[in-house]
Amino acid sequence: MAELQELTQVIIKGNRAEAKRLTQAAIDAQVPARQVLDALVAGMDEVGRRFQRNEVFVPEMLIASRAMKEAMALLEPMLVKAGIKPEYIAVIGAVQGDLHDIGKNLVAMMWRGANFQVVDLGTNVPAEKFIAAVKEHRAQVVGLSSLLTTTMPAMQATVKAIKDAGLGSLKVVVGGAPITQDFAKEIGADGFSPDAAGAVDLVRKLLAA
Amino acid sequence: MTTQGSLTGRERVNRMFARQDQDRIPRHESFWPETITRWQEEGLSGEQSDVLDLLESDFGQVTWMWPSPFRGQGRTIQQDASTRVVRDEHGKLARYWKNKSGTPEHLGFDCDSREKWEQVYKPALLNTGLQVDVHAAKRAFRRARELGQWAYVAGVESFEQTRTMMGDEITLMGMMEYPEWIRDVSVTCTDVMLRNLDAIVAEGVHFDGLWTYGDMAYNHATMCSPATYRELIWPDHKRLAMWAHAHNMKFIYHTDGDINGVMDLYVEAGFDCIQPLEAKANMDIRTLCPKYGQQLAMFGNCNVMKYATNDRAVIEEEIRAKLEAGKKTRGYAYHSDHSVPPQVSWETYQFIIDLVKRYGKY
Structure with a gap:
């Protein structure tokens, strides 16, 4: 449908007013909620791909995420009515000792844009709080962020505590400025993403496997 | 200790900027406060300044400026x-x-709206008077001259100032939605900085360089696109570089992150030097020096993540490789690629100082 393609395009452009207008028009026209959701997610997926290719940058990603969020607020009741649930449930936070929130917020934003339910625990999160949130929300993935070299040991300790807690098939993914694939492997994380957009594909791959 | 060998620190750094022969590469370093605390527990007698003396730093700070409303x-x-x-x-x-x-x-x-910026923050910034202690700057400058150091004024540039006042989200979304607002903030912050710099110079403090701080990138790319940077912030960076050159000074720009996409713009703006060239963010002087080494001096790039391993072979290879690459242009100064973290032992850092001295000789 041309209207849904247009909806995808306005999400990519971060045009919040048009995103809300087109979403409401689709709801009014009784377009199935799943189709509207797919159009919105397709927009954010494209923003993520362009971000990874350095064709768009953080400002464009922020305004696209905001347009998505406002459109989703309109669509939410329709999704509930249709029994459509989030694709995955994720818990995210910056590890204990780290007060940085920028990178973590971008990942949360991209996950929400991919129709994940995200429980954001904020910054300076102790391992036991991650574990409790995973249990409470029955999360399938937990994301740990660390921006400083000084908090990398806390990330290692948190991964170990989560793994030791025996939370079934839960996947632990990590990221942050000093974090590398090698470090992620060394501390026993299930996955690493160098950027926020990549964190979406990472979770989809890990949980589809 | 800046008069080691035949050159003072000031002469050495000036010759680096001129791509002339030096006895050794100039040196400087930054540390996390926790690092110094650890080292004191491990036997360091003294403070950060004593470590810089051991390193034989060539740089002396005259004052630090972060204008606030x-x-x-x-x-x-x-x-x-x-x-x-x-x-x-x-x-x-x-x-x-x-x-x-x-x-x-x-x-x-x-400061979350244009109205608040125009009605509260902009007037406050413009009306707060001087934000530097020019007399303290004068004393620090005199001291730097006595020590033979390359004297610099450090300050925060307009992008970092904007983010500090308005936060990342408002600033970055504002770049897309209200570019004229962000431009106004950048111009105003730069005007205030230049006013302070003029006041320092008016007191007879003719320092050697302006070292400006503004993290405009993260480990993957610049925060905004090069085109957005060119339109909204770059004109003020160019103004700062031009001010420095008009006063016979050099312009050093500090930013963390991956700035490969804007290096050409830095050259076009007339920057003289980039620091600290974060290795984990894809910055590598082995590729940057051949391309930009004649226009831009390179300052840093030794990977602190390798320092944090405390593995002597790994660290020696890092320092040898980076210093050899830098020395080829005569336009290189030693610094780590960020701040030395507390994972690095005092024993390891003393080894690093030895390596920098050994591999840094011309």
Whole structure:
């Protein structure tokens, strides 16, 4: 449908007013909620791909995420009515000792844009709080962020505590400025993403496997 | 200790900028406060300045400038055992560790609309008077000259100032939606900085360089696109570089992150030097020097993540490779690629100093 393609395009452009207008028009026209959701997610997926290719940058990603969020607020009741649930449930936070929130917020934003339910625990999160949130929300993935070299040991300790807690098939993914694939492997994380957009594909791959 | 060998620190750095022969590469370093604390427990006798003396740093800071709209009006709102929440003099509400360093958790930004900027923050910035102690700067400058150091004034440029006042989200979304607002903030912050710099020079403090701080990138790319940077911030960076050159000074720009996409713009703006060239963010002087080494001096790039391994072979290879690459242009100064973290032992850092001295000779 041309209207849904247009909806995808306005999400990519971060045009919040048009995103809300087109979403409401689709709801009014009784377009199935799943189709509207797919159009919105397709927009954010494209923003993520362009971000990874350095064709768009953080400002464009922020305004696209905001347009998505406002459109989703309109669509939410329709999704509930249709029994459509989030694709995955994720818990995210910056590890204990780290007060940085920028990178973590971008990942949360991209996950929400991919129709994940995200429980954001904020910054300076102790391992036991991650574990409790995973249990409470029955999360399938937990994301740990660390921006400083000084908090990398806390990330290692948190991964170990989560793994030791025996939370079934839960996947632990990590990221942050000093974090590398090698470090992620060394501390026993299930996955690493160098950027926020990549964190979406990472979770989809890990949980589809 | 800046008169080792035949050159003073000032002469050495000036010759580096001129791509002339030097006895050794110039040196400087930054540290996390926790690193110095660890080293003191491991036998360091003294403070950070004593480590810089051991390294034989060539650089002397005259003053530090971070213009704010409400100078001296920061206050603690609440606190617990380990953190305190502060409304700072930039209007930012942030949570800080009491006994640790690091970037604070940003809780809120009062300057959240163009109206508030125009009615409150802009007038406050323009009306707060001088934001530097010119007499202290004069004393520090005299001291740097006595020590033969390359004397610089450090300051925060307009992008970092904007983010500090308005936060990342408002600033970055504003770049897309209200570019003329962000441009106005950048111009105003730069005007205030230039006014302060003029005041320092008017006191007879003819320092050697302006070292400007503004993290405009992260480990993957610049925060905004090169085109957005060119339109909104770059004209003010160019103004700062031109001011420095008009006063016979050099312009050093500090930014963390991956700045490969804007190196050409830095050259076009007339920057003289880039620091610290973060290795984990894809910056590598082995590729940058051949391409930009004649226009831009390179300052840093030795990977602190390798330092943090405390593995002597790994560290020696890092320092040897980076210093050899830098020396080829005669336009290179030693610095790590960020700040030395507390994972690095005092024993390891003394080894690093030895390596820098050994491989840094011409």
